[in-house]
Amino acid sequence: MRHILAFSILATLFSCTDPASNKMVGKVSPETIREYEYSYSGTMMWYITWHRIEKGEDGHLRLLHSSGCEPDITIYRCPDDALAKIDGMVRKYKLWRLENSYSPKLQILDGHMWHTYIGYDRASISTGGSNAWPGGKLAAGLSAIESYVQSIIDSSTEADIIGTDTHANR
Numbered sequence: 001m002r003h004i005l006a007f008s009i010l011a012t013l014f015s016c017t018d019p020a021s022n023k024m025v026g027k028v029s030p031e032t033i034r035e036y037e038y039s040y041s042g043t044m045m046w047y048i049t050w051h052r053i054e055k056g057e058d059g060h061l062r063l064l065h066s067s068g069c070e071p072d073i074t075i076y077r078c079p080d081d082a083l084a085k086i087d088g089m090v091r092k093y094k095l096w097r098l099e100n101s102y103s104p105k106l107q108i109l110d111g112h113m114w115h116t117y118i119g120y121d122r123a124s125i126s127t128g129g130s131n132a133w134p135g136g137k138l139a140a141g142l143s144a145i146e147s148y149v150q151s152i153i154d155s156s157t158e159a160d161i162i163g164t165d166t167h168a169n170r
Contacts, residue, residue, distance in 0.1 A: 024123035025096040032121035033087040038146060043111035044069040046167055051149055053082055062162060065153055073170075075163040076156045086145055090118060093141025095125055102129030116142060 037052040050073075051065040061078040079085075090096070095118070115128035133139055 025090065025118070025120060025125055028120050028123045030084065030087045030091065033083045033090075033118065034121065035117070035119040036083060036086050036145070036149075037117045038115070038149070040114045041112070042069075046071050050167075051153070053078055053086070053149070056162075063149070063152055064165065066167065071167045073165040073167060074161055075165060076153065077160045077162055078152060082148075082152065085148060086118065089141055089144050089148070090125070093137050093144065095138065095141045098125060098127040098134055098138055098142075100127060102127070102132040102134060104130075104132045116145075 035052065035054045037050075039047050039050045041047045041050075046069045047066060048069060049067045051063060053061055053063050056062040061080055061082050063076040063078040063082070064073050065076065066073045098116075110131065113128060113130040114133070116125070118125040127134075134142070
């Protein structure tokens with residue numbers, strides 16, 4: 001487990017994503033958005049919160065969600081315009097200005113970290129941090145997206161659950 005945690009921290013802080021890729025998002029067509037993923041983790045084996053919006057095999061969007069440090073994933077029906085709404089927030093808040101990694105001035109080794117990935121056809125935003133977040137408008141933009149995704153989860157009923165999975169399969 002320590003190896004998994006150490007790898008997760010290093011992967012977040014030393015992402016292999018090209019820093020210029022974030023900047024390219026402002027130049028790509030909005031309709032090329034393909035996926036969104038967010039994770040918040042601590043020292044437990046599974047995520048404190050994790051969700052991903054992606055196209056399912058049927059061509060419709062689905063929202064995968066887990067929380068509470070559990071390995072189980074619930075798969076929800078997702079509005080077909082969810083990624084377009086997320087792209088609207090990316091553009092409104094100019095989230096391509098996000099840095100790849102945020103860390104506090106003082107070193108804190110409690111294992112808490114976050115990561116956000118927004119994928120387009122030819123560009124992406126990959127950002128994250130360990131006990132540090134962007135400020136101002138960038139923080140507001142990330143928060144707006146998270147609030148929107150949480151509203152999908154909160155308004156879902158049993159009928160909106162279309163499957164389950166586990167992080168062990170991913």
